[in-house]
Amino acid sequence: MKSYTIEEINEILKGEIIGNTTQKITAPEQLEMANISEISFIGNKKYEKLWATSKAGAAVVNKDISIEPGENRAFIKVKNADLAMSQVLELFAPPAPIFAVDIHPTAVIDQSATVCNGVRIGPGCYIGPKVVIGDNATIYPNVTIMDECTIGKNTTIWPGTVIRERCHIGNDCILHPNVTIGADGFGFRPDPERGLVKIPQIGNVIIGNSVEIGANSCVDRGKFSSTIVGDGCKVDNIVQIGHNCNIGKFCIIAGHSGLAGSITIGNGVIIGGNAAVKDHVTIGDGAIVGGGSGVIADIPAGKTVLGYPAVEARDALKQWAILKRLANESKK
Known part of the structure; x- marks a missing residue:
């Protein structure tokens, strides 16, 4: 079991120790x-009362925390306690799953594939x-990586993920279990003789560096060229990114959100979570879409929108206040 003194932890955090404890910290x-041998976090004054x-x-x-820690x-x-928390969690993090051998004998690797230094590939994979x-990429069990894909340095791909042909994943990425990269975009057109005709999706997906994509999320390939997810983006679980979307750098997309095709x-x-964005919409730098919102028109840079359909946050709050007042008056 790992254990550290409060002084050893502070050597990493570079903070200021208030109070004193001789207790070794184990988690x-x-x-x-938490118990006496564990360390916790207070990132906001409203949680002071819990101490x-x-x-x-x-x-x-x-x-800005004003309370004292107390005896021992x-x-x-x-x-920033939230950022410091990430350092403490890294300190106590358990080791990653063990590979008995770097390349498992049940992995199927085409002879034309290039596997660079330090790569680990688990059982049941197809390359x-x-x-x-x-x-130094890590490919956990039962991952499928199809023809002509590239996987960057130090990238981790968790079990069940499928990366379809000609897609490219950057360096230092994490794809969580059952992610699908490069599925066909949702393209159909009605034909009076043949019903719904499938539109071929001949593009690919390009994922930048340091991107993390949550479990069961899907990034569809482009119809003509590429669906792009820029450097540093963080995509939550169960997110749909449609064909030919072009997502900039360092964006956050929370769970159950859906992006239709050709969004910029x-x-x-x-x-925010459970948001829906209409096809061909443009969302400017630094904009915020509230959870559960439905975006049907372009959003200028720096704006915050809420509601269904989404409008500027101030207008949404006014509308909700009016609706609430009308509802209360109708009860009289």
């Missing part, structure tokens, strides 16, 4: 569940013709 835990009933031996806290307990004050897998998204955009 991080939330305030309500009195918490049994945690220590906590990482923001500098300690705080580490930092500028197709002319695939290139970069240095700028840099630093945040899309």
